[in-house]
Structure formats: C-alpha cells, structure tokens
Amino acid sequence: MTDSVLEVRHVSSYYKKARRFSGTHSGFGERDMQVLRDVTFSIQKGETLGLVGESGSGKTTLCRAVLGLGMDYEGEIIHHTDHPQMVFQDPYSSLNPVRTVGWTLREALRAGERRGKRADRTLVPEILEQVGLSEEYIDRYPYELSGGQRQRVCIAAAMIQQPQLVLLDEPVSALDVTVQAQILRLLVRLKEEFRLSYLFISHDLNVIYQICDRVLVMKQGEIVESGDVRQVFEEPQHDYTKMLLAAVD
Ligand SMILES: Nc1ncnc2c1ncn2[C@@H]1O[C@H](COP(=O)(O)OP(=O)(O)OP(=O)(O)O)[C@@H](O)[C@H]1O
Numbered sequence: 001m002t003d004s005v006l007e008v009r010h011v012s013s014y015y016k017k018a019r020r021f022s023g024t025h026s027g028f029g030e031r032d033m034q035v036l037r038d039v040t041f042s043i044q045k046g047e048t049l050g051l052v053g054e055s056g057s058g059k060t061t062l063c064r065a066v067l068g069l070g071m072d073y074e075g076e077i078i079h080h081t082d083h084p085q086m087v088f089q090d091p092y093s094s095l096n097p098v099r100t101v102g103w104t105l106r107e108a109l110r111a112g113e114r115r116g117k118r119a120d121r122t123l124v125p126e127i128l129e130q131v132g133l134s135e136e137y138i139d140r141y142p143y144e145l146s147g148g149q150r151q152r153v154c155i156a157a158a159m160i161q162q163p164q165l166v167l168l169d170e171p172v173s174a175l176d177v178t179v180q181a182q183i184l185r186l187l188v189r190l191k192e193e194f195r196l197s198y199l200f201i202s203h204d205l206n207v208i209y210q211i212c213d214r215v216l217v218m219k220q221g222e223i224v225e226s227g228d229v230r231q232v233f234e235e236p237q238h239d240y241t242k243m244l245l246a247a248v249d
Pocket residue numbers: 015016035053054055056057058059060061062
C-alpha cells in the first residue's frame with residue numbers, strides 16, 4: 001500500500017531537434033536530443049518536493065512529462081491521484097487577457113468537468129476568498145490586477161479543480177520580494193488545508209529551504225542528489241549541489 005501521489009520510474013525523454021541537411025535534397029530533418037536521463041522519484045501525500053537545477057537542466061520538461069503534455073518519454077509515470085494541476089512562473093502570460101477572473105475560474109471548473117468532476121459554481125467566490133481576493137474581483141480583467149493578484153488567480157484556477165498534486169514551476173520568481181512572501185504563505189496554507197502535495201521548482205534555494213520537505217537536484221536531465229532538504233543543503237554530497245549552494249549570496 002503506497003502513500004505516494006506520483007511515482008516516476010526511470011523516465012528518459014527526448015525532443016526532436018530540427019537539422020538542416022546539406023546537399024541536393026535540402027530541407028529539415030530530425031534527430032533526438034535527450035533531456036531527461038533515467039529520472040526516478042516519488043512524491044508522498046502531503047509532501048512538498050523541491051526541484052532545483054540550472055537553467056536548461058530539464059525541470060520544466062519533467063513537469064510536461066508528468067502532465068502528459070505531448071512529451072515522448074521512456075519509463076513509467078504512475079499517478080495515484082486525479083490529474084495534477086500546474087501553476088506557471090509568469091502570471092501575466094498564464095491568464096487570458098480578454099477574459100475576466102470569473103470566466104477563468106469557471107473555465108477551470110469546466111476543465112475539471114470534462115474529466116468527470118462535478119462542477120460546483122458556488123466554489124468560484126469560495127476559492128477566491130481562499131486565495132485572499134474578495135468577490136468584487138470576479139468581474140476584473142487581468143490588466144486590472146497586480147502581479148501578485150494575478151498569481152493568486154492562477155493558484156485559484158488550479159485549486160478549484162480540487163487536485164491532490166500541484167506542480168509549481170517557479171511560482172514566485174516573477175514577483176517582488178514582499179509579494180513572494182505572501183504567495184508562499186498562501187501556498188503553505190492551502191497545502192495544509194487541503195492536504196496537497198507539491199512539486200516545487202525554484203532557482204531560489206532559500207525559498208526551497210523554507211518550504212520543501214525533500215529536494216531533488218537535477219543536472220543535465222539527471223537527478224544527481226536527493227534527500228531531506230536540510231540534510232542536502234547542510235551536507236551536500238555532489239559537487240554540483242555544492243556549486244549551486246556556493247552561488248547563493
Ligand atoms: N519544445 C522544445 N523543443 C526542443 N527543445 C526543448 C524544448 N523545450 C525545451 N527544450 C530544451 O530542453 C532542455 C531543458 O529545458 P527545460 O525548459 O526543461 O529546462 P529548465 O530546467 O526548466 O530551465 P529553466 O530553469 O530555464 O526554465 C533545454 O536545453 C531546452 O533548450
């Protein structure tokens with residue numbers, strides 16, 4: 001009997017890479033570029049698992065594979081819960097600029113409905129309140145919101161589908177420091193209230209240290225170190241982890 005919400009076993013993935021052929025038959029061909037290399041980990045119920053690594057190491061690609069977003073991969077990804085939700089880094093581009101907050105949340109409910117969940121419209125004002133926005137925001141457009149408020153709407157759109165696992169890809173990186181702290185507090189509160197599990201990607205190791213239980217360190221698509229966040233940060237074993245930690249001011 002497992003208590004994990006997600007198991008990723010020996011996952012390797014590839015992107016097709018365009019290549020211009022020389023010679024008489026000119027045009028584009030394809031070859032594969034490996035991005036994830038034999039990645040294995042699991043996320044436990046109620047756990048926040050951090051994922052760190054340099055830009056281009058494959059963190060977002062891993063999320064895409066977990067969400068089944070058109071990624072070819074080898075290995076196994078086993079979900080023990082309903083479809084996970086994702087919150088992206090940039091709350092500006094995540095929201096449809098010509099749709100109101102209410103529309104966005106109702107659309108998120110409809111997406112859940114398409115996967116067989118009952119759509120309860122009364123959840124719209126309720127979830128807004130949960131993320132710290134009053135009902136008056138229902139009729140606002142994204143351009144009428146601050147960056148932090150937009151990220152709250154994105155979080156509400158994820159939460160309204162009542163997921164058990166949420167993938168957070170740099171959810172506070174586009175926000176200024178005080179707003180970052182508010183959004184992190186909100187994420188921690190929602191996690192405790194709904195007993196959520198998070199996969200939390202951040203390049204900010206201080207944020208990872210603050211909110212994660214365990215951490216995975218990814219280098220060029222490979223998990224080079226993993227473990228309890230305190231243990232990994234206080235006694236890093238791999239040179240790459242030591243290098244990432246040394247870069248923190
Ligand atoms: N759609 C794509 N087609 C081809 N290559 C891609 C595609 N998306 C990403 N890549 C490549 O895959 C590698 C991993 O990218 P990915 O976005 O997963 O890294 P990341 O760790 O999330 O980086 P960052 O921290 O900058 O967001 C990079 O070399 C990137 O250029």
